Amino acid sequence: MWLTVDGMRCLRGHESRLLCRAVASMLPECLAASNSNPESNATDRVYGIDWFDQWEAEQKIWLLEQVTTALLTEQTLLKPAAMWEATVDAIFQHVFEALVDEMDRDVAEGRELVVEDSNAASGLGGWQQSVMLVLQQQQRRAVSIDQCIDQSIDQKKEWRRRVMQISDRILGVASYHVVENYRDQDASKVAAFLEQKALPVDYLEQIPPVLGANEVLVLTQNIRQLLERHEHAG
Secondary structure (H helix, E strand, O other), X not given: OEEEOOEEEOOOHHHHHHHHHHHHHHHHHHHXXXXXXXXXXXXXXXXXXXXXXXXXXXXXXHHHHHHHHHHHOOOOOOOOOHHHHHHHHHHHHHHHHHHHHXXXXXXXXXXXXXXXXXXXXXXXXXXXXXXXXXXHHHHOOOOOOHHHHOOOOOHHHHHHHHHHHHHHHHHOOOHHHHHHOOOOOOHHHHHXXXXXXXXXXXXXXXXXXXXXXXXXXXXHHHHHHHHHHHOOOO
């Protein structure tokens, strides 16, 4: 369960499918950079989100397992912490980056976007279509994509705005963004903010555990089984 803008709930439908797709794409990258894979020379991907980027690959896998379980099932309700919010942000940053890569490939290969119905997502590429379907689900109405094919606007900026709409609907206002502004100031300001937002005093102190290879294997299996159950669920 996750406390979203719409209340305590699990992700369903297109929301859950987009989440599953993103996590399924992130997991191999984390595994490739993990110490449990000594034959790989891969390095951790950087999303520009310090509260996620700073951890080791094994810790990121643990974060993804915990957050994905909380977002998709009723069995986990996570104690508020900066690391959870940052993980959700990283997942949707991955969605945006994957979508941009998809757009760049279309341009490089000379493919043009053709949309028969301006209120449908049927003419869009995979990641773009997934984002539009989630927006339609969240807003309970058809969402126009006319702006997305208008060459007079910054399309990537427009897609970032759309992905952030989805993230904001699930995550709300991420408190860790605000707390970061106070960290180099008087500690009492941090304490006052946490109290005001009813956040635990260890909100910034909770960190992912250091894991061994066997634990990473179990977590990876858990994630894959979870994604398999939910990626096609309604």
